[in-house]
Amino acid sequence: MDIVFDTQQEAADFYRRMPSSFRQVTGVMLINSRLAVFPQKTADYREFAQLITRYIIEKYEKKWIMFIIEKYYYFTDAEEKVTILNIVAAIFSGEKDDLPHTGTLQDRHETIMASLEGVLKEHNTFSFQSIIRFRLTAYREVLRQYVEIAIDEYKLEQEYQVFVDKLRRIVHAYKPLCEKIEVYDEHPFKLFDEHHRLIRNVQSVRSFYPLLKQWGIEAEPSIILSLIALAPKQVIVYTDRPEHGMMKTLHRVFEERVCFARRTLHLGNGSDYSG
Known part of the structure; x- marks a missing residue:
């Protein structure tokens, strides 16, 4: 079986990436811009498909992802594209497996492997570029789906950053109303003032929400908004x-x-905070 590359350099690059054990077992020979491979067993074909898959991912995947980000989703800013690319990489590595729909996506390695299966067994000679151009439609579609999820995550992160920035500006815009608030991470959270009195009266917190709307913030009550309303100089959590x-x-x-x-474990005996 011969696999032909566009250049001698590319053929040599692929050859160097192959484990020496596989080269010895299958008798791989580098001849100018082609590789002669002599797989004997089904396992040899599968391992060779895995090597081609790894080479495609290492050499082309990042470039294709960047192309998809710009061509199909119209992100042209270099920094934004890199950020989205990094989110895709995090999904691939399993760091963001809690994102919606990631569990339903096809494995990109197996997608490429499936595309190569017929080529390796049915053709004695084929070009590497023919694989790149005509055999990887399913793989590119899988990449597009990953990019779409990454862009959704990127937009959510942007919204989160805007939200946090607004809250931070509110904190800096108003004078503190008390010295210190202590927060105990329980369910629900418990708040104590600087005299270690439990804060029960949240009327002042509720009246804070019209002010939030002036800042363009529509949010449900939370421990963070409660603390902003109480406006302490210091928060100990x-x-x-x-x-x-x-x-x-x-x-x-x-x-x-x-x-x-x-x-x-001990919260103390404080009295109620009356506001």
Whole structure:
């Protein structure tokens, strides 16, 4: 079986990437711009398909993803494209497997492998470029689906950043109303004032929501908005999960005003906060 490349350099590059054990077992020979391969068993064909798949992904995938981002979704800013590309890479690596629909997408490796199966067994000679041009339609469609999910995630992250920025500006725009608020990470959260009195009266918090609308914020009540309404100089959060998304948002909004400490089991006997 011969696989022909456009250039001698590309053929040599592919040859060097092949494990020496596979080259020895299948008797691979590099002859100018082509490779002669002599697979004997079904396992040899599958391993060769895996090597071609890995080469395609390493050499072409990033470029094709960037093309899809610009051609089909009209992102032309270089920084935005790189950000979306990084989200796609995070999905591939399993770092974002909680995103919607990622579990239903086809595995891109297996998609390429399926496209190669007939070619390797039915043709004694074929060109690598013919695979690239005509055999990878399903793979490119899978990439497009991954990009679409990444763009949705990117837009959500942008909205989140705008939301956090608005909240941060509100924090800086108004004078603090109290020295310190202590937050105990329980369900629900418990808030104490600087005298360690439990804050129960949330009328002042509820009256804060019309002000939020003036800033263009439509949001449901949350611990973050409650803290902004109470406007403390300092926020101490007792938690065992400082890396949780809520805690990270608290830190982004209140910046140097917030600090995290290990959650204690005893809340004390404080009296109610009357507002």
